[in-house]
Amino acid sequence: MVLLARPELLRILSAHQSPESVEYQRLAEDLDRGENAGTLLHGQLSQQLVGWRSSQPNVNPALxxxxxxxxxxMVPPDDNGDSGVAEWVDILWQRVSNASTPESAGYAAAVYGSLGTLQALARQRxxxxxxxxxxxxxxxxxVGKVELQNRTGRIIHWCxxxxxxLPSASSSP
Structure with missing residues (x-):
């Protein structure tokens, strides 16, 4: 699958006259669009969010x-019970749900490829x-101690x- 997951190879396969030629060409275009969409999504995240800047894009073409x-x-990845990861997956999966088929596959692969980053961000949070x-x-x-000291200081000052x-006791007749 990894070897077939290259648009160039699918284009070579489509060049041979066979009943599947058109399908290979369409699949090559869809794979290209999906992979580019996933890489662009990761690029947007790394440019706009500080926690993503050190992460590397991981859009697996076979996926x-x-x-x-x-x-x-195409289902959201398992969050392994981590509510922080679940929150990230929910946010990112909206992009997958709202996209057309080639792009949604790329977005989904980007989300799956970012699970390590999501886990690290959840731990940091x-x-x-x-x-x-x-x-x-x-x-x-x-703050409570300072307020107590201030009140005590004011009481001592007024005392x-x-x-x-007060008149002194020794000065009375």
Missing amino acids: VLALLLNPHL RYWEGRYAEVSTAHEGL RISLIG
């Missing part, structure tokens, strides 16, 4: 060809959400002022 030949296999929760809790605790204003 694109398999999805072109068997569109019923959980880490930073956890850190944010820790820092927020510590911050709230410190000192009040003590200065």
Whole structure:
């Protein structure tokens, strides 16, 4: 399948006079369009989203060809119970669902090829959400302490002022 998943090879096969020539030519064009669409999708993600900049496009032409030949296999990848990955897959799969057949196969292959990136981004998000929760809790605790110190300081200040204003016991007759 990997060897057949090249538009150039399909075009060579279509050059031979056979009943399948037209089908090979159409499949070569669809494979080209699908692979280009998947690569462009990954390019858009890597240009517009910081977390994608270091990821490499991974649009497997054999997967694109398999999805072109068997569109019923075009289903979202399994998220393995990771809600962060599921969120990414849901967002990206809308692109697959809204596209025509050659492009949708390329988009689907790009989503499948990006599972490693999706898992890494989900892990990073959980880490930073956890850190944010820790820092927020510590911050709230410190704010409470500062407010208590400020109130205590104001009370001490007013107590000192009040003590200065009281007549002393030794000066009474």
